[in-house]
Each structure stands twice: as structure tokens, then as C-alpha cells.
Amino acid sequence: MQSVEYKDQSDQVYMNEYVKPAKRTPDKKAEDFAGKYGKIAMVIFCVLLVAAVGGLAAIFALHFESQGTWNRETMQLRNELEDAHAETQRLRTDIDRIEGKMNLDTLQLRNDIEEIGRTANTGYMDLDAKYQQLQEKNSNDTLQLRSDIDEIRRTANIGMCEVRYGDYCFFVGAKGPNTMNMNAARWFCERNDATLGNIYSSEHFNMLTNFYRPYVGTLLNGATLLGLKTGMLFDTKTRFVHLSEGSRAPFIRWETGQPTTGSQNSFIVVHINADESKDSDGYVNFPEEATNFGALCQRPV
Known part of the structure; x- marks a missing residue:
């Protein structure tokens, strides 16, 4: 038995006695049960812990594997894009070259057409002038022929x-x-x-x-x-x-x-x-x- 001294709000000291309880004697059967199932729980906990750690490891492994695959695919796609870009540039260069040649050919063709037009127009004018000359000559020849016929008719003695x-x-x-x-x-x-x-x-x-x-x-x-x-x-x-x-x-x-x-x-x-x-x-x-x-x-x- 121990005495406990404490003060109240007015700082007066009081004495109180504390009786220490008697020590309890453990139950053997309960201890065996607790020890047996505690070990089982510990084993289960360890198994679960190991499984959790393994799962996490697998997840991290899968993650890193997927990350690696994604990186490889990304790199491959980037390479393909770069190749496509290079091909596009090459095609654009070819197109520019072809367009330049086409422009030159078109200009040359236009010049040729204009030259042909000038030549044809000159030829047409020459032909038209010759046609007019022939028409005038034929007209004169026709008039002369008609005049000759009239003269023959006027001078003929037959009827x-x-x-x-x-x-x-x-x-x-x-x-x-x-x-x-x-x-x-x-x-x-x-x-x-x-x-x-x-x-x-x-x-x-x-x-x-x-x-x-x-x-x-x-x-x-x-x-x-x-x-x-x-x-x-x-x-x-x-x-x-x-x-x-x-x-x-x-x-x-x-x-x-x-x-x-x-x-x-x-x-x-x-x-x-x-x-x-x-x-x-x-x-x-x-x-x-x-x-x-x-x-x-x-x-x-």
C-alpha cells in the first residue's frame, strides 16, 4: 500500500492511499491458443506481405516493360515520321522542279502558238489576197467571155x-x-x-x-x-x-x-x-x- 500525496485547488495537501492490485496468474490454455494462432497470423501476414511485394514488383516490371515498349514504338514512329517528312521534302522539291519545267514548257508552247498564229495569219492573208486576185481575174475573164459570146452571137450568120x-x-x-x-x-x-x-x-x-x-x-x-x-x-x-x-x-x-x-x-x-x-x-x-x-x-x- 502506497500513500499518494496530492494538492487541491487551494494547494492543501491531502494523503490518499493506493492499493496495488495482486499479480494475476496467466491461464496456460489461453497462452497456448494465443501463441498458436499468433504464429498462424504472422505466417499469413508474411505470405500476404510477400504476395503484395511480388505483385508490386510485377506491376513495376510490367510498367517498365510497357514503358520500354512504348519508348521503342515512339522511337520507331518518330523515325517513320522523320522518313515521311524527308520524303515529303523530296516530293516537294520534285514538284517545284516539275512546275518550273512546266512553266518553261508552257511559256515556250505559248510562244510557239503565237508564232504559228502569226505565220498562219500571214499565210491566210496571202491566200486571201491570192483568192481575191483569182476572183477578180475570173470575174474579168467571165466578163470577157460573156462579151465574146455576145459578140459571136451578134456576128453569127446562122439564125x-x-x-x-x-x-x-x-x-x-x-x-x-x-x-x-x-x-x-x-x-x-x-x-x-x-x-x-x-x-x-x-x-x-x-x-x-x-x-x-x-x-x-x-x-x-x-x-x-x-x-x-x-x-x-x-x-x-x-x-x-x-x-x-x-x-x-x-x-x-x-x-x-x-x-x-x-x-x-x-x-x-x-x-x-x-x-x-x-x-x-x-x-x-x-x-x-x-x-x-x-x-x-x-x-x-
Whole structure:
């Protein structure tokens, strides 16, 4: 038993007795149990500790291995990027070189095209000038040829001016006995730069009949009556005869029994008989579709 001295708040000393408890005697069975399972716990703890340390080591090993792999892959990728960059630079250099050459080629091509254009334009101008010269020459040659033809026609003795009266030449176009209609007569005269003729006076009428009468039998293969279409028209209402230009005919000589009736009989044909004694020369009126031996044409001298 021990005495314990302590003070209160007023610093007064008090004495108190402390009784030390008696020492306990340990239980043997409990000690054995604690010792047995304590060792087991220690073993388990050690095992867990070793496992934890191993796991950490494995994690660190895996980490460092992954880090190494990542570093290697990163390095490989960096090398590939550098190679790609170098290839890109090389391609860019090639492209610049090609573009430069293309620019030079384009400039040369443009110059060549301009030169070709200048040459072609010069050639075209030369050709155009030559064409104009040829065209002018052909035009002059055509005019000369036409003039020569007209002169030949004017001076020819075959049917171009068989009878001349006043300012006109008269000639006959023959196709055959009773085979020439009005359209064929017009065409024949126009082809020879003439028109269907008129008869302007009794003198003119006698000149024509006297000139062609000897040829009637020859022209008609023995026939005795020559019928020539003219440009004169007969008005079936007024019964007047008009020249081809529309004026009244200054001379009229109807064949016996003429003119005939009928609104279509408006076209004048001159009959010339091979036998002068029959006195059957004169005008006859026919429709347009009627056919005769030939046509009396006239053109200016």
C-alpha cells in the first residue's frame, strides 16, 4: 500500500492511499491458443506481405516493360515520321522542279502558238489576197467571155439575124412540125438573149414572109404551111391585137376566117404559105397549149 500525496485547488495537501492490485496468474490454455494462432497470423501476414511485394514488383516490371515498349514504338514512329517528312521534302522539291519545267514548257508552247498564229495569219492573208486576185481575174475573164459570146452571137450568120428591121434582128427557132408549145418558144428565144417577136408594119410582114417562104418546104419536110409563134396577144373581149410590151399593134393581117372565137385563143401565130399565090399568109389566134412549127424571135441589134 502506497500513500499518494496530492494538492487541491487551494494547494492543501491531502494523503490518499493506493492499493496495488495482486499479480494475476496467466491461464496456460489461453497462452497456448494465443501463441498458436499468433504464429498462424504472422505466417499469413508474411505470405500476404510477400504476395503484395511480388505483385508490386510485377506491376513495376510490367510498367517498365510497357514503358520500354512504348519508348521503342515512339522511337520507331518518330523515325517513320522523320522518313515521311524527308520524303515529303523530296516530293516537294520534285514538284517545284516539275512546275518550273512546266512553266518553261508552257511559256515556250505559248510562244510557239503565237508564232504559228502569226505565220498562219500571214499565210491566210496571202491566200486571201491570192483568192481575191483569182476572183477578180475570173470575174474579168467571165466578163470577157460573156462579151465574146455576145459578140459571136451578134456576128453569127446562122439564125441570129436572119431579118433586120429597124433596131431589131429577127430569127426563127425551129423544133419540128407542130411540136413547139408556148413555153418552149419562150425558152428558145430567151436562151439566145431574145424575146418572142412582134410585127411592126406591112413592110416588116412582107420582109419576113419573103425571107422564110423559100424554106417552108425544106424546114417542114415537104409541108406547105409554116406557123411561127409571136409575142403578140389577142384580146378576145375587145378584139384588139397588142404587142408583147402591151401597146396596140400598129399592123394586123388576119388569115381568112380569123380570128376565131374562144376566151383561150389569145396567142398570135403567123402563118406563111409555101405557095404565095394562095394568098393565105396572116395571123391566126390559138390557145397557149397549141403546138406549132417554131418561134419568131427578136433582139436588139
